[in-house]
Amino acid sequence: MNFKLIPAALLGAALLAGCATPNLDNSAGRRTTYQDVASPSATVAGVGVESQDVVSMTDKMVRDILSNAQVAGRATAPRVIIDSEYFSNDSSTRMNKNAITDRLRVELNRASNGRLVFVARHYGNMVDKEREAKRAGEADRGTIRTTKAQAGGDFRLGGRITSMDAASTGTGNVSRYHQITFELIDLEYGTIVWSGIYEFKKEARDDIIYR
Template sequence: MPPNVGGVATTELDPSTRGPVSGVGIESQDILAMTDQMMRDMLQNPLLANPARPPQVIVDAQYFQNLSSQRLNVNAITDRLRIGLSRAAQGRMVFVSRESFGVVADERAMRRGGRVDVGTLGLTRAQAGGDFRLVGRLNSLDQRNPRTGMVQRYNQVTFEMIDLERGVIVWSGLYEFARAAADDILYR
């Protein structure tokens, strides 16, 4: 097959900066800035980061809704936030993996059935429960001028940490921005 003579060579990019292909939606630099801001805010909250016992926190995409007009894999936000928090918290928070519930249940059944030993940590009565869970929403408001083709989008991402026993919000965060462009790009 002949080489793509008219093509463009691959370019390495810094995900924290705007790249050559950008539009009015949420992009890599927004995810990095937003999750860094949320992480810093959460680690300053005494209920989350400084209690007598480290709280057990669930941070995944199960209760994070994309209600915006943009197609976006919300795992890109929640995974980066959880990993960043886990690193920065240094034991001040313990993270519960609901995504691994089935894997853990299978291992527990093999241990209790005598098919494998109990490992080095021993047995517990049940899988870990969560004290707090992250919920959130991605919203947008779009405008388009049919005469000029100009597109404008207001993007809003909200995060809340919910006390899973009492149902109260112990922390909230908001990240928002607006952009305009002559032509929007296709997000996949």
């Protein structure tokens, strides 16, 4: 090849192409798209608990709790603890339980409009640290109040996620039934003042991996 006859720009491009890694796909990737969290995905879906299930079940539980006079109809707003400590996942679906309990707590707090008071037991260490700093003189007392102890709860969330699986050896289809129970427990008597249940069944040709 007579390199004198090749323009400098073309020669540079040829040399770069020759040095490129073989079989490397440098094409632009597909654009990221936002999906509606309350709707099933059109491309990635399985038989486990997914975003639309979390939204649907928590919305239902919020309405149900706020319509219960034993909980939301008291003259003095009860203190409620809603976290995942006593909310167990006994199902075959791998998931983060906080996705359910956090959304339930936030939506209840917004919708209750003072009818319920939420105790942040999951932030207990943070509160203890600040209280110790105030009492040691490392911080002033703030502008609200000084108490002997953190707020105690009247009711606390308990619940369980369970499932039943089935698979067809002939078609390869998989099916999973989920049952999710929610209960508010009286923290003095140990009685159940409210119960809710959410259940659904899904079938798919192939399941997906949940992380």
